[in-house]
Amino acid sequence: MRFEELNLTAFGHFTDYPVNFQPNQSLHVVYGNNEAGKSTMLRSITQLLYGIPHNSKDSFLHPNSNLRIKARLSNSSGNTLSFIRRKGKSKTILNEAGEALPDNVLLPYINVLSEETFRNMFALNHETLREGGEALLESNGSVGESLFAAASGINTVKKIMQEFDSASKELYKSGGSKPKINELLKKEKELTRRLNDSQMLARQWMQLEDDYLHGKKQLDELREHYLQVDATLKKLSKLNQAAPILIERDRLIEQQKSFTEIPDLPNDFNLQRENVLNELKHADENAKISNTEIMALEEKLAKLDIDEKLLTCESRIQSLFSQVGAYEKENKDLHVNEAKAEQALNRMNDILLKLGYSRVDSVNIEDFRIAISRKEKIRMLYKQYGILHETIKEINKRHESLKETVALKRAEWEGFGEVKNIAKLKLVLDHAQIEGNIEKTIDVLSEEMKDLKDKSMEELNYLPLWDGSVEEFDSFYISILEETINQYIGQLERFNEDKTNLERSIKVEKTIILEAEKSIAELEALSVIPTEDDLERTRQIRDHGWSLIKNKLKGEDIDREAIKEYCSQQEVEEKFEHDLKTTDELSDTMWKESAKVGMKNKSLQDIKRSETKIAAAETQLQFLKDEMNLFFQQWNELWQPFGIEPLSPTEMKEWVRKYTVIKQNQGEYKKKQKLWDELTEKRLAIKSRLYLALSEVIDDLDTQVSEWTLTDLIREANRVVHLATERFNEKNSLEKEWKSKAADLKQIEQELASKQSELVNWREAWEDATKPLQVESQAPIDYTMERLDKYNELTTTYDEWADINSKAKAGMLFVQDYVDHIRIVANTLQLPEPINIQSFIYDLTNQLQEQKKCKQNQLEWQGQLDKRKKEYRLAKDKKEMALNRLDELLQTASVKTIEEMQIIEDKYRQKQKLSAELINLEKVLLEIGNGLSIQEMKDEIDKLDLDFMESEMAELKAELADLEEKRTEQNQIFGVCRKEYEEKIKGNSYAAVQAAEERESILAELAELTDQYVQKKLATFVLQKGIEYFRSENQNPILTKASKLFAKLTLNSFEGLTVDYNEKDEEVLLGLRNNEKIGIDAMSDGTKDQLYLSLRVASIEKYCEENEPIPFIVDDILVHFDNERSKITLSILKELSKKTQVIFFTHHYHLLDLLEETLSHEEYQLIHIHKEAVMS
Structure with missing residues (x-):
């Protein structure tokens, strides 16, 4: 894929801002100052390909709905695509006509790369570059992880794998107890044990359930009888309570008959009467007030004197006054x-x-009027003449002065003398300074070696089980893995845990036995409680006596010894009678104390069950002790080959850790010793080269200089280079200065000729302009x-x-x-003609104001008069209405006077009071009746003999008390059975159900956590295998290319890269310097950055060779590079641009100078982003 054109139509602070990428170039450098929009353009590239996010921060100028990015792409197949990306949830890719394109239209160009993959693989800035270098260090130079991190752009591979491993150990650890899965397995084991212990035998269940149901039935029958008697008692009590209230109700009904002729009045009759009387009073008062005010206003209106003619002239008088x-x-x-x-x-x-x-x-004055344009021209020519005259004068002065200066400067340059060539010295000095402060490093290494040696000696002296020398320890190796020790620790912890659990179980069962014995002692504190076994033994003795008597009665042979053993000194009949009585008494006692008997039997069963458990636990404890003895024998045999009599596994784990630390210190000491030797040799070589280079620059160099320290030599070389550079710059400056002055002299001569020509032209223009002035x-x-x-x-x-x-x-x-x-x-106004105009108009205006005031008073008072007359009529009307309403109230009360109406009101209130009392009594009766009507209660009371009601209620109360006593006694008998039923059957069943549910919950959680554990382990395994596969497939081609790039980027301070094995037999990446292998941990931050960049560029080249090329977007990655390494990087990016498009963003202007020094203008395209153009 290649960007041919990018147009930020409406994005961020850009509006219709096109960026055209020249087709004959593939390295594009985009430069812009801070705030010019570089970061916005960077974001636009990713959002163009993958969509504008919902919470876009680039919508501060253009609304979200208007955000648009336009582009034209091409690919290696020769296809092109022009499209527009808009912000939205769907159909965000449009063609130039605004029609939606399918979302997969970009697939032939971006190789199905996700947005995150694109950012990681094909975008790089100085932060991710530095993170990549740190990632190489964290991986300890692992070849697979280094190649994978550089190719994928994921700089946290090591961290991700560590997080997976840590997360899996938090879930499960062999021999552990704190991880979640280990803890849940322990809980599941305990719940299974509890579930087994909570089971009951079927026969015991049936017997106990029969006893419980029989006792419950007896209690229910007693409770039902009790409720029936209680209901009868409550009914009689209510009727007894209602009888006097019914008598009082009859009395009120009789008294109410005397008020039948009193008419019913409205509830607010009293209020209506008071309101009507008040209205009559207020109406009379308002009529009197209004009449008084009417008379006063009519008097004031009669006294007014208004001049209507003057008021007619108001507008004219005001106009004259205003002017x-x-x-x-x-x-x-x-x-x-x-x-x-x-x-x-x-x-x-x-x-x-x-x-x-x-x-x-x-x-004619107009003949003297000069046109404005001509006047301006004359004035302009006048000013020009002054400036021109002064300029020519000043140029002549400068010409003479500069001519003299040029001659002096040239003579000074010619007499300056020879300047030494220090190119070789600078080269040697730069190389020495690149190596860093070797002497300081050697001193630091010496201190560190001494510290390591002392530390190893000290730690070895305090290492238990060891009394050998340091040299013997150096050849002493322990091959026991930490995981093996952890397994022994875990096994011992499990042994101790099982031992503790068994001892705790024995202690708990012994506590149960003590509690049961204590319970039996408390039960027998007042009298001995017999058991079934006691009763059985007594019956056997009784039956034995009866068999002896029965044999004697039958006349059979009598066993005298048996009789003597049975009855001793007593007669057989007396002894049998005594045994028969004892058996009956024992049986009666067990029946009376059945609850205590049951509780004693329960305690005896608990003792027997606990004794059985204690015996089983002691057997398991002995077996566990035997296993532990075998365990310690195996533990001692494990260490026997090394001649060590071990401590406990936990202590030996700490011992192995200290052993490992001492071994690591010894290994570190050897590494530093080797590095110290290398640096000492290198220091000597650098000193020799520096002395030779100084001798070529300084004549008669003191031979003692060769004995100086490297730091002193570098300081001397810097001084010499500085002085030589200053001398060279001084001579060069003199040459530039006299040549510059000579050029200035020539320019002044040309300027003088030009000004003299301007003076001639001025005179011609002056004569033409001044003709109208006739001079x-x-x-x-x-x-x-x-x-x-x-x-x-x-x-x-x-x-x-x-x-x-x-x-x-x-x-x-x-x-x-x-x-x-x-x-x-x-x-x-029929006034005489005024003599003084001002006085006349002022007087007239004052008269007008007085008349206007009178007129205003007239209108105001007339309005008040009309209002008061209206109020007077309204008061009269209200009085008439109040009188009519008073007549209506008198008619309602059926009286003629106000006094009579008040008497009727009082009687009506008494009538209402009686009605309220009657209603309250009826409410009380209905509450007492609890569903019975008043008539039904009267009927029930009529059926009863009130004189005997109290005695009948007393009998019912006595019967209730007797029933309560029987119920209490039955509850006590039933208590033991119910308690055992609820605790042993219901309780144990509930416990079993609860334990089963909790166990199922734990099993479900175990399944989920096990899935997570497998996922973490599988993710680590898959990632490791993926890294290993990527290494095996790409190691040779990528490392071969990266090795060359690394040598260039380090200015050949490293010859390249190689692969070797560390102490764990893992392949690691190393740098080659002077045929020595340098680990990544010994590289500077800058060198690690250069190594990461080499791997990244090599990976991108290989990707582009095998797939559709994707543009490489670079953002100011040279922040930490010096000028020489920046130039090399730019040339490497130029080479990369031959395989894929490279777009380099920067806001550092000095990089443009480096570009010009490194590449020709035909090798790259420079694109400027100007903030002013963006914001326009």
């Missing part, structure tokens, strides 16, 4: 203008006399300008005189017209 000031001014200005006109006429006569003419009336051609210039001023003064004075005459005539007409209007007003 009285103008009249005074015009009258005064008339006399002033007449005097000014006479003065102007005198000035004109004086000017004409000076010009050689007689009076004004003898000439001779050789007349002085100042005289001519003075005559021009007289002409101007004459015409200007004439114009002033004409203007003054015009104003005087206009003022006279205004004054006469104003006086005529005054006379008309005086005649209309």
Whole structure:
């Protein structure tokens, strides 16, 4: 793909801004100052290909709906595509006619690359370049990771793989306990155990359920009987409570009959009466007030005296009053203008006399008027003459001075002397400085080597289980992996955990036994509680005695020893009677204390079950101890080949870590020793080259200089180069200066000739312009300008005189017209003709204001009078309406006077009070009846004998108390059975269900976490395999090309790249310098950047050879490069542009100078972005 044209039609601050990429060039350098729009154009390229995002920050000038980017693309097949990208969710690709194109129309050009892949592979800036160098360091130079990171542009490959590994270990770790999967497996194991323990035998379930249901049925029957008796008692209690209330209700009904003739009044009758009386009172008061005010207003209106004729002239009088000031001014200005006109006429006569003419009336003033354009031309020529004259004078002065300076500077240059050639010295010095401060590095290495050696000695002295020397330790190797130790640690932790669980289980069961024994002791604190076994033993003794008696009664042979053993000193019959009584008493006791018997049996069963569990746990504990002994035997055998009697696995893990650290320090010491030797040799070589180069520049160089340190030699070489450079620059400056002055001298001579030619042309133009002034051609210039001023003064004075005459005539007409209007007003009002115009109009205006005020008062008072008359009539109407309403109230109460109406009101209130009391009593009765009507309650009470109701209620209460006692007793008997049923059956069943549900939840979570663990492990595996495959396919071609590019970018301080193996037998990337292999960790930041850029360019070249080429977008990647490396980079990008288009963005102007020095103008296209053009 190639960009042929890009047009930012409406994007960011761009409006219809085209960028044409020249077809014969593939390296395009886009330059623009800060804020010119470089970053916006960069964004437009990606958004053109992949769409403008929803939250675009480039819509501050153009609205979102108007954002447009236009482009024309081509590909290697010769196809072209012109299209427009708009902002939207769908159909965002349009043709030039505005019609939507399919979304896949760009596929032949962008190779199905995603936006992220395009950014990573084919876009590079100084930040991603530096990140790429750091990624090479993080990968420890791994060939596969380095090639993959450079080709894909993904600079965090190592970090991604570490994140996958860390995430998988957070989920599961062999032998671990804290990771989520390990923890859930432990919980699932415990829940399975709990689920097994919570199961019950079927026979026990059925027996316990039968006992529970039988006891529950007995309790339900007692509860039903209790409820029936309680309902009867409550009914009698309600009727007993309602009887006196019914009597009171009958009394109120009888009393209510005496108010049957009182009429029903409205609820607000009292309020209506008060309102009507108040309205009557207010209406009388308002009528009196209005009548008083009416009389006062009529009196005031009668006293007014209004001049209607004066009011008729109001507009004319106001007009005259408003112009009285103008009249005074015009009258005064008339006399002033007449005097000014006479003065102007005198000035004109004086000017004409000076010009050689007689009076004004003898000439035509217009003959003296010079056209404005001609006057401007004369003045311009006058100014030009002064400037031209001074310029010629100043040029002559400069010419003489410069001529003398040129001669002096040339003589100084010719006598300067020889300048030494320091090119070789600079080359050697640059090479020495590129190597860096070797001596400081050697000193640092010496210190570091000493620190490493001391540190190794110290750590070895404190390393347990070791008493050998440092040399013996150097050849001592442990081949046991950390993972093996971790497995032993995990196994030991599991052993300890199982041991702790078994000991805890034994302790819990012993606690259960103690609690059960304590429960039995509490039950037997007052009396011994027999068990089924006790009853069975007593019955066996009783039956044995009965068999002896039965044999004796049958006359069979009697076993005397058996009888003696059975009854001792007692008779057999007495002993049997005693045993029979004991058995009956024991049976009765068990029946009476059935609840305690059940609880004791439960406790005995708990003791037996716990003893069984303790025995099983002790067996498992012994087996576990045997396994642990075997474990420690294997652990000791593991270390036996190394002659070490190991500590615990955890301690040995720390021991191996310290062992590894000491080994690493020894390895680091060897590396630094090797590097120290190399640098010492290199320092000697650089000193030799520097001394030789200095001896070629400095005559009679002191031989002791060769014994100086490298730093002193570099300092001396810098001093020599600086002095030689200053001398060279000084001579070069002298040469440039005298040549520059000579060129200036020639230019001044040309300038003098030009000015003299301008002076001739000026004289011709001056004569032509001054002809109307009637002066001779050789007349002085100042005289001519003075005559021009007289002409101007004459015409200007004439114009002033004409203007003054015009104003005087206009003022006279205004004054006469104003006086005529005054006379008309005086005649209309039949007043004498005024002598003083101003006094007349002021007096007349004051009279007018007084009349207007009177007129206004008349209108205002008349309005008030009409309003008060209306209020008076309204008060009368309200009084009439109030009287009518009072009559209506009297009729409602069926009375004739107000006093009678108040009596009726009082009786009506008493009637209402009785009705309210009756309603309240009925509400109470209905509440007591709880669903029975009042009549139904009366009927029920009539059926009862109220005298015996109290005794009947007392009997029912006694029966309830007896039922409550029986129910309590049955509850106590049923309690033990219910408790065991709920705890052992319901409780254990619930526990089993809860444990099963929790176990299923954990299994589901385990499945999900296991999927995540597999995904993380699989992702790491796939990524590693992908990197390895990419390495095997691309290593040779990419590294071959990158090696050459790396040598160029480092200015041949590295010969190239090679591949070797590290201590883990992994292929790593190394730099070649002086036939030595340099690891990436020993490279500077700049060198790592150059290595990454070499790999990146080589990868892009290979991609473009095998696929449709994609443009390489570069944004200021040379920020950290010096000028020489920048030039090399530009030439490399030029070579890359032969295989794919390269667009290089920058805002650094000095790069344009480097471009001109490195490439010809035909090899690249320079595109300027101008902010002014963008914003226009």
